[in-house]
Amino acid sequence: MSPTIHLAQEPEADDLLGRSPLAALVGMLLDQQVPMEWAFSGPYTIARRMGRDDLDAGEIASYDPDAFAGLLKEKPAVHRYPGSMAKRVQTLCQFLVDEYGGEAEAVWRDAASGDELLTRLKALPGFGEQKAKIFLALLGKQYDVRPTGWRAAAGAYGEQGSYRSAADITGPESLAKVRAHKQEMKRAAKSAKNG
Structure with a gap:
């Protein structure tokens, strides 16, 4: 049974995040320099613009790069930086095809430990230490x-x-x-910088 997700704060987009491991990964990838709901509604927007009800890593990886960027640039844009994020999404999907047979869930399905899973997540294109830890926490807490x-x-x-x-x-x-927590962290960082 799929988990009930509320990251996009939009029922159709959250439904996709709950049933599609690839959508969850792509949403996490998009979660930078835009509000979280915008990022996590991105996978649903991409799927809809591709005429699909789900995302397929192989299809995205092999999509014409200019055409794929065009899908993300359509109004409303999927991200503040749709061109560069289109490249990142395709790079992530190509990695999943090459390393995991195109199955996003295979990244975590047989991980023996949290450390092993963190290592696998950090190896994903576009996933640094912090993003990998957040996604690991998301998998544990909600999936x-x-x-x-x-x-x-x-x-x-x-x-x-x-x-x-x-x-x-x-x-x-x-x-x-x-x-509120993120605002407090920004204030503390700014205060430390100016202090």
């Missing part, structure tokens, strides 16, 4: 993917009852708490 030691491997993002990232968003109230 019931919990290899031994997953919370420790996710660091602070894995903490129960925290409101730090996309991993903690289960509705509008938790989204507001995550936003």
